[in-house]
Amino acid sequence: MADYVFNYYPQMNPSQDTIYAQASEHIQDFKFDAQVAGVFNDMIRRSVPGYAQIINTLGDIAKQYVQPHTQVYDLGCSLGAATLSIRRQIDDRQCQIVAVDNSQSMIERCQQNIDAYVSETQVNLVCADIRDIEINNASMVVLNFTLQFLSPQDREQLMAKIYRGLNPGGILVLSEKLRFEDEPIQDLLDGLHLNFKRANGYSELEISQKRSALENVMKPDTYPTHEQRLKAQGFRHVSLWFQCFNFASMVAIK
Numbered sequence: 001m002a003d004y005v006f007n008y009y010p011q012m013n014p015s016q017d018t019i020y021a022q023a024s025e026h027i028q029d030f031k032f033d034a035q036v037a038g039v040f041n042d043m044i045r046r047s048v049p050g051y052a053q054i055i056n057t058l059g060d061i062a063k064q065y066v067q068p069h070t071q072v073y074d075l076g077c078s079l080g081a082a083t084l085s086i087r088r089q090i091d092d093r094q095c096q097i098v099a100v101d102n103s104q105s106m107i108e109r110c111q112q113n114i115d116a117y118v119s120e121t122q123v124n125l126v127c128a129d130i131r132d133i134e135i136n137n138a139s140m141v142v143l144n145f146t147l148q149f150l151s152p153q154d155r156e157q158l159m160a161k162i163y164r165g166l167n168p169g170g171i172l173v174l175s176e177k178l179r180f181e182d183e184p185i186q187d188l189l190d191g192l193h194l195n196f197k198r199a200n201g202y203s204e205l206e207i208s209q210k211r212s213a214l215e216n217v218m219k220p221d222t223y224p225t226h227e228q229r230l231k232a233q234g235f236r237h238v239s240l241w242f243q244c245f246n247f248a249s250m251v252a253i254k
């Protein structure tokens with residue numbers, strides 16, 4: 001599989017993630033702070049199976065779904081990988097991309113990444129909580145591994161806001177880590193994910209310390225929960241379009 005986004009945007013991948021490499025007595029809750037922002041491109045590529053494929057495909061989906069003179073929202077944009085992939089495909093459409101993250105460190109690095117490439121499409125980079133922003137005149141909304149960091153009640157409210165802000169025919173792309181009710185399936189897919197991390201050079205110590213750090217802050221839903229929530233908002237067409245182990249990406253069309 002072409003790992004194009006990392007070859008295409010080489011400046012996005014400057015440092016290796018060694019955040020959990022040393023044993024620590026007190027593992028603090030995971031935060032998207034300056035330390036994480038500095039290594040995030042390496043971290044997410046080595047932690048999320050299919051990440052590059054998902055980023056590339058977001059551009060393809062944008063090409064099909066983004067309508068002229070509308071807005072595209074990238075919620076929890078981190079370093080801007082999704083925004084950059086989408087922007088390359090919609091330069092002829094007089095659209096604006098609204099990219100939002102509440103981590104100042106992510107936003108600063110994201111701005112540098114966006115400024116590094118010329119484009120006709122304006123990117124409005126906002127440092128804010130995605131629970132507080134307005135969404136309107138949207139033809140595409142992206143939540144690429146962001147919803148899982150909100151509380152269940154906030155997930156529901158955000159979905160309702162996204163649905164209201166999308167134009168008819170607009171699309172939401174929702175990528176998440178998944179949980180499985182079926183225990184053997186949960187164990188199998190979780191184990192395959194751990195092997196993916198090992199194959200990408202993470203030690204057992206790094207894997208277990210990161211797991212502890214994420215325990216309280218990232219609570220994945222099952223696919224049926226996602227599907228029910230999306231349909232309850234009114235989305236008429238809901239499907240998985242990608243899954244690798246316990247990581248998936250869904251589309252929901254209004």
Ligand SMILES: C[S@@+](CC[C@H](N)C(=O)[O-])C[C@H]1O[C@@H](n2cnc3c(N)ncnc32)[C@H](O)[C@@H]1O
Nearest residue numbers: 032076077078081101102103129130144145146
């Ligand atoms: C796993 S990262 C997303 C990766 C990114 N979408 C990509 O495709 O590379 C989650 C991001 O969501 C941001 N985030 C988490 N909760 C947020 C909130 N309530 N409001 C805004 N941003 C949030 C974090 O700061 C982090 O940058």
Ligand SMILES: O=C(O)C(=O)C[C@]1(C(=O)O)C=C[C@@H](O)C=C1
Nearest residue numbers: 043044047048145177210214218
């Ligand atoms: O589940 C894990 O082990 C992860 O590292 C997942 C995950 C994610 O899904 O966002 C968690 C935090 C980091 O942002 C990168 C990847």
